[in-house]
């Protein structure tokens with residue numbers, strides 16, 4: 001069965017075509033979707049392609065940085081930390097030039113690997129996501145969007161354009177390039193520290209226990225150990241690493257990311 | 267959908283979600299891009315879309331409607347190798363050859379945007395390309411040779427093993 005492609009040429013048209021999302025598959029760069037189709041996934045889809053909807057830019061205005069959902073990951077490689085470093089760790093140059101930010105936030109973890117490596121740095125940057133779908137448009141913290149993203153069309157993400165220190169620590173698995181298995185991201189802005197991990201659970205995860213421990217004066221290492229409480233019961237067990245391994249390595253990654261905050265560099 | 271491949275215009279009525287790799291190989295008989303993993307992770311299917319390196323197995327036809335696609339066939343052929351092709355030949359950068367078209371296309375894209383890459387730049391640019399034969403060293407050597415302007419006289423297959431020094435230093439162009 002042949003697929004049908006909808007190719008909106010503006011954001012308004014994309015929102016109207018998406019409606020409540022029923023029966024539609026959104027196509028960003030296709031780097032997650034195409035392998036699924038090649039592996040015998042569904043055919044005859046109705047596909048909403050975002051490539052020409054004017055959602056591919058990055059802008060800085062009114063104190064925020066806004067990234068369109070169809071922006072390629074390669075465009076983030078020199079942006080704010082810890083997002084830039086996380087972006088440089090995704091896949092390889094060809095995949096990064098095609099894969100979109102929206103696809104990275106909306107992709108489902110596969111049986112083999114978690115994916116969605118930009119989710120944690122965006123949580124650490126206190127990003128919000130603007131989406132449309134049933135009930136109209138809404139803007140919410142990215143961690144809330146991740147918990148309720150089904151049936152939504154992500155339009156853009158924004159985070160405050162302030163000066164902050166950031167940290168990023170990653171455990172990688174060698175391939176032709178190195179895949180991130182999991183990573184910890186931290187950002188400190190006016191004394192408040194936000195911490196998030198990627199590759200531990202089904203989606204990027206904010207580490208409120210770590211953040212609270214830091215706020216109440218715990219040392220970085222003691223606070224980092226609390227990440228185990230944050231991801232308890234949600235640790236993934238997949239082809240990249242076992243839950244056992246994740247549980248033991250995650251505190252070290254968080255501690256390293258926090259140590260970079262003290263050094264004042266990402 | 268319209269597509270220009272190596273300078274030839276095509277009008278296609280295929281499924282818009284069909285991977286460009288299969289359109290090229292099965293419909294247009296352009297078989298330079300190889301079907302390796304078909305999951306985006308080996309690099310053998312790499313082509314240029316409007317000059318930028320892309321994985322043709324990950325690219326649905328709909329995303330390249332109106333684009334200019336270049337494959338290894340568009341860079342040079344057996345009677346007239348381009349500099350990278352000649353260098354891969356000269357430096358033994360190809361053994362079974364399965365990865366070679368993807369490697370050369372990606373190296374071409376790199377040299378277009380960065381004519382003087384360091385060895386590290388080359389490694390980074392080729393990070394998504396797997397070679398099961400050469401051990402990569404000769405591939406990097408070949409690309410470095412082109413980047414530093416080494417020229418090659420031979421066109422195809424006229425070289426004896428062990429004479430690379432004399433051939434490599436006397437040529438005019440590739």
Ligand SMILES: Cc1cc2nc3c(=O)[nH]c(=O)nc-3n(C[C@H](O)[C@H](O)[C@H](O)COP(=O)(O)OP(=O)(O)OC[C@H]3O[C@@H](n4cnc5c(N)ncnc54)[C@H](O)[C@@H]3O)c2cc1C
Pocket residue numbers: 025026027028029030031032033034035050069070073089090091092095098099100101102103104105106107108115116117118152153154155179180305306307324
């Ligand atoms: C070789 C290879 C290596 C990879 N390495 C990594 C890695 O290191 N880290 C990592 O995180 N990922 C990795 N991935 C997975 C994937 O490429 C990325 O997660 C990528 O960001 C997905 O983006 P896309 O635009 O290509 O998504 P698509 O394939 O277009 O879409 C993915 C999913 O998200 C939905 N979607 C896309 N955009 C939107 C939107 N705006 N609103 C709502 N839904 C949307 C689609 O319907 C689909 O379900 C890799 C993939 C490959 C092939």
Ligand code: FES
Pocket residue numbers: 300301302303304305306307308309310311312321322323324
């Ligand atoms: S066949 Fe496309 S990357 Fe392997």
Ligand code: FES
Pocket residue numbers: 359360361362363364365366396397398399400
């Ligand atoms: S030459 Fe055989 S895979 Fe590279």
